[in-house]
Amino acid sequence: MIALLTALPLLFAGDLDERAAEAYRAQDYPTAAALWEQALAGAKWPGERARLLYNLGNGAYRREQYLEAVGWYTASLRLAPRDGDAWKNLELARSSAELEPADRGDLAATARRLVSSLTRAEAEWLLLLALLGWAACLAGEALRGGRTWRRLCWLGLLAVLVAGVPLGWHLWHAGERPLMVVQGGGTQGRSEPRSDATALRRLEPGAVVLWRDELPGWVGVRADGTDLWVRERAVFELER
Amino acid sequence: MRALLALLLLVPILGAPAAAQSREPEVTVQLATPLVRLGAAVPLQVTVEHTDDAQLLGPLPEVDGLLFGQPIGPSVNKAFSLVQGVATHRVTVEWSIRVRPTRAGTFEIPPLRLTVAGEEVTAPAAPMQLEVIEDSEGARRGYFDLEVPERVFEGQPFTIEARFGFDQSQPVDRHDLYLPWWKALRGVIELEPTVLDRGRDRIVVNDRDETDIEPLRPFERDGSVMRAFQFRSRYLASRPGTLQLGASTYRFGVVLERGRGFSRDRVQYYYAQSDPVEVEVVPVPEEGRPFEWSGAVGSLDVSRRVDRRDLQEGDTLQLTVSWTGEANLAFLDPPDLSRLDAFSGFRLVGTTDESFADERRVRYDLLCADPDILEVPPVPLWTFDPETEAYRLVESRPVPIRVRAVEGTIVGFEEAGAPEAVDLADVNTTPRAGAGVLPLGGAALAWTGAGLPLAWLLLRTLVRRRGDPAGPEARRRRLARRRLARELASAASASAQGAALARFLAARTREPEAAWVGRDVEAWAAAREGLAPELATALVEVERELDQRAWASEDQPLEAARLLAVADQVLRGGLA
Numbered sequence: 001m002i003a004l005l006t007a008l009p010l011l012f013a014g015d016l017d018e019r020a021a022e023a024y025r026a027q028d029y030p031t032a033a034a035l036w037e038q039a040l041a042g043a044k045w046p047g048e049r050a051r052l053l054y055n056l057g058n059g060a061y062r063r064e065q066y067l068e069a070v071g072w073y074t075a076s077l078r079l080a081p082r083d084g085d086a087w088k089n090l091e092l093a094r095s096s097a098e099l100e101p102a103d104r105g106d107l108a109a110t111a112r113r114l115v116s117s118l119t120r121a122e123a124e125w126l127l128l129l130a131l132l133g134w135a136a137c138l139a140g141e142a143l144r145g146g147r148t149w150r151r152l153c154w155l156g157l158l159a160v161l162v163a164g165v166p167l168g169w170h171l172w173h174a175g176e177r178p179l180m181v182v183q184g185g186g187t188q189g190r191s192e193p194r195s196d197a198t199a200l201r202r203l204e205p206g207a208v209v210l211w212r213d214e215l216p217g218w219v220g221v222r223a224d225g226t227d228l229w230v231r232e233r234a235v236f237e238l239e240r
Numbered sequence: 241m242r243a244l245l246a247l248l249l250l251v252p253i254l255g256a257p258a259a260a261q262s263r264e265p266e267v268t269v270q271l272a273t274p275l276v277r278l279g280a281a282v283p284l285q286v287t288v289e290h291t292d293d294a295q296l297l298g299p300l301p302e303v304d305g306l307l308f309g310q311p312i313g314p315s316v317n318k319a320f321s322l323v324q325g326v327a328t329h330r331v332t333v334e335w336s337i338r339v340r341p342t343r344a345g346t347f348e349i350p351p352l353r354l355t356v357a358g359e360e361v362t363a364p365a366a367p368m369q370l371e372v373i374e375d376s377e378g379a380r381r382g383y384f385d386l387e388v389p390e391r392v393f394e395g396q397p398f399t400i401e402a403r404f405g406f407d408q409s410q411p412v413d414r415h416d417l418y419l420p421w422w423k424a425l426r427g428v429i430e431l432e433p434t435v436l437d438r439g440r441d442r443i444v445v446n447d448r449d450e451t452d453i454e455p456l457r458p459f460e461r462d463g464s465v466m467r468a469f470q471f472r473s474r475y476l477a478s479r480p481g482t483l484q485l486g487a488s489t490y491r492f493g494v495v496l497e498r499g500r501g502f503s504r505d506r507v508q509y510y511y512a513q514s515d516p517v518e519v520e521v522v523p524v525p526e527e528g529r530p531f532e533w534s535g536a537v538g539s540l541d542v543s544r545r546v547d548r549r550d551l552q553e554g555d556t557l558q559l560t561v562s563w564t565g566e567a568n569l570a571f572l573d574p575p576d577l578s579r580l581d582a583f584s585g586f587r588l589v590g591t592t593d594e595s596f597a598d599e600r601r602v603r604y605d606l607l608c609a610d611p612d613i614l615e616v617p618p619v620p621l622w623t624f625d626p627e628t629e630a631y632r633l634v635e636s637r638p639v640p641i642r643v644r645a646v647e648g649t650i651v652g653f654e655e656a657g658a659p660e661a662v663d664l665a666d667v668n669t670t671p672r673a674g675a676g677v678l679p680l681g682g683a684a685l686a687w688t689g690a691g692l693p694l695a696w697l698l699l700r701t702l703v704r705r706r707g708d709p710a711g712p713e714a715r716r717r718r719l720a721r722r723r724l725a726r727e728l729a730s731a732a733s734a735s736a737q738g739a740a741l742a743r744f745l746a747a748r749t750r751e752p753e754a755a756w757v758g759r760d761v762e763a764w765a766a767a768r769e770g771l772a773p774e775l776a777t778a779l780v781e782v783e784r785e786l787d788q789r790a791w792a793s794e795d796q797p798l799e800a801a802r803l804l805a806v807a808d809q810v811l812r813g814g815l816a
Contacts, residue, residue: 021669047672055667062664085665092664121679128680131688138696142703145710160689171682 016042017052024059033059040240046119050080053240057089066097067182067205071236074102074180078238081117099206115169123166130156130163177211179221179235187235189228193218200228209235265291265356267363271339271349274368277375278344279418279489279511281309284368286335288356292316294333297353297360306347306370307420307486309338340418341372342487342516378510382406383461384490386514393626394523395537395568397431397476404490404512405468408458412467414507415492416444421485423449427521428483431474431570432597443471476568483519490514524624528631534575536623538567544636546616553611553646556589559604561619561636569600575619577604582617585610611645713750720747724807728800734789737797741786744807775813782806 020035033056040052057072073090091101103109134156141149181187186204190197193215213220218229268287276282288294300308313335321328347370351362384404392398406412422445442450456468493509540563547558563569578588590605618635625632703709727740742756761783765776789796
């Protein structure tokens with residue numbers, strides 16, 4: 001009985017997923033999106049959430065909501081950063097939304113993609129692996145001594161530092177709630193959450209800002225060090 | 241004597257400039273005439289004397305009813321004269337500004353600002369008066385009509401048509417036009433003239449350009465027979481707003497006296513004015529706008545032709561579609577046939593797009609892929625018709641064709657007709673169960689990272705209490721077994737094997753090699769605690785056998801494997 005009760009939510013989620021896929025195949029994209037969003041609300045594991053976010057991206061793309069699709073794919077890649085299909089669809093959606101590619105291919109973009117290619121948990125395991133290697137080197141040096149072991153210790157330390165970069169990147173961005181501007185033509189960032197407040201700067205479509213505060217209908221964001229208020233409907237939360 | 245004369249001549253010459261420079265600069269600003277007929281331009285002369293350090297400061301004053309041209313200058317003149325021993329050095333800087341009235345009346349021109357010898361001055365002291373009177377004689381002898389549409393839509397081409405002329409019973413030797421809006425209209429794109437717009441004569445416009453004019457048939461106006469001309473200029477409104485065309489002038493004149501040498505002709509000019517006009521540009525309405533609207537605005541006609549009508553499956557057909565009419569032909573987007581369902585039996589393999597002043601011509605290269613095709617379907621183009629103020633579909637007429645079927649695969653069809661498609665990767669319908677990689681927790685990793693050096697330090701300290709593990713003795717002890725195997729492999733006698741075994745035992749017991757030469761192994765084993773008795777026995781036996789062989793059996797070596805087995809026994813049995 002307990003097993004049945006535990007499995008019920010999963011069965012329910014599976015049913016939603018199947019119905020969403022059927023609606024998608026029938027080109028009823030709004031229904032598919034609504035069902036996947038329901039399934040997403042009940043999904044716990046990051047892999048499953050990434051899959052549902054990816055499917056929602058496809059639904060948005062088929063509805064020609066390209067900026068929204070970019071948001072869903074980006075959110076999916078935050079959970080499954082090495083998903084080739086999600087990367088492919090993201091670049092296609094960005095192209096359709098007339099945004100520049102997510103991976104421009106230059107040195108900075110490649111480095112960023114490399115560093116963010118692991119999830120937080122994967123980055124922790126990578127660091128643990130490097131620490132174990134370093135521990136072996138230290139033990140060798142303590143027990144046997146000698147120049148070779150000392151060199152291995154230094155190499156092990158270097159490996160730990162390199163392996164710590166992805167985790168460092170995650171720690172640096174921990175607690176951030178990034179939002180993407182998904183309103184066609186961009187949105188106006190205002191000094192206060194009022195339509196007649198001073199327009200401080202324009203946020204272009206696809207721009208990523210950080211959540212700061214929120215009020216009904218408005219979101220306080222930080223963009224390049226400037227605190228702004230934007231319409232809630234103009235931005236898309238990437239942390240899902 | 242000659243030198244003295246030269247010096248006497250040079251003194252006033254050299255001294256003169258200094259005298260001239262010392263005079264105060266004088267600024268004169270005046271109109272060439274205070275009375276002018278409407279249409280004529282009057283020069284405003286600015287003169288600065290006794291210095292060449294002068295600059296006219298902008299901007300020029302703005303007076304309603306007067307247009308100021310760009311200042312011509314500065315023109316710097318330097319002259320030196322010597323009259324009756326008195327040297328005069330004259331420096332003058334001049335500008336000339338054309339002032340052209342656009343209506344009759346009395347105008348005040350405010351003083352101009354200049355910098356002279358580093359100081360800012362205004363001149364003249366009082367505003368200048370200019371009286372502009374109607375040229376009634378010019379209006380009687382000539383005419384100038386400007387015709388423009390009152391209202392056009394954004395993107396719609398329109399024509400500015402000017403008609404002008406003079407009484408042909410009066411002699412006229414020269415004429416020209418002054419059009420304040422010529423090449424100065426904002427929010428329009430000047431279009432290439434059509435055949436209709438080209439004329440047989442030329443006329444000067446604004447003293448610098450020339451344009452075509454077309455002589456018209458003389459006609460009667462106010463009792464006079466007028467010799468008439470026309471010129472047309474085509475534009476396309478590129479943004480909503482109001483285009484203002486100020487009063488324009490037709491100047492015609494008769495030469496009273498021909499100039500001789502460098503003198504100019506004396507000409508009696510007359511001026512005929514047009515009224516200022518406006519064109520309102522309104523945006524194209526969004527209501528009723530079809531998705532397929534091509535951006536075309538205007539009245540369009542379409543024609544089509546094909547290069548062949550009887551063809552085989554897989555043959556290429558050239559369909560040429562021409563759009564003509566008063567429309568923004570160069571700016572519309574021609575239909576993309578590859579996106580039209582009606583053309584699904586064809587494959588578009590190429591397009592050639594040409595734009596002319598009065599025609600847009602697109603040639604489509606179509607590959608006929610279906611033998612069931614009976615016609616080239618109509619090519620649709622949505623346009624906005626400014627006359628009806630509604631969107632209209634302009635379609636070419638279909639062209640009946642015959643396509644003969646071909647057996648087998650059409651070579652090149654797939655390559656030509658199937659461009660590489662790019663689409664989304666499909667949705668993922670396989671649920672991903674499980675938590676994936678479980679997080680370890682940053683704190684645990686941090687403690688591990690920080691604890692490792694401490695653990696290392698502790699272990700290192702403990703280990704080094706028993707000596708340096710990297711010291712020569714410890715290394716000799718660790719490598720003893722390997723060295724023994726190597727030496728036994730190369731030992732050719734029992735005595736060499738005995739020496740190798742002694743070195744091995746010495747390394748393992750941290751003793752000098754000599755300690756094992758002739759040692760009583762039984763006594764040593766008995767004195768050493770924890771050593772297995774069978775180990776001592778094995779050692780004693782092998783030592784004894786090596787000695788016997790060395791002294792009694794021609795120093796024949798033992799089997800190396802046996803010695804190594806004893807060595808391993810030693811390592812296991814207490815000398816590890």
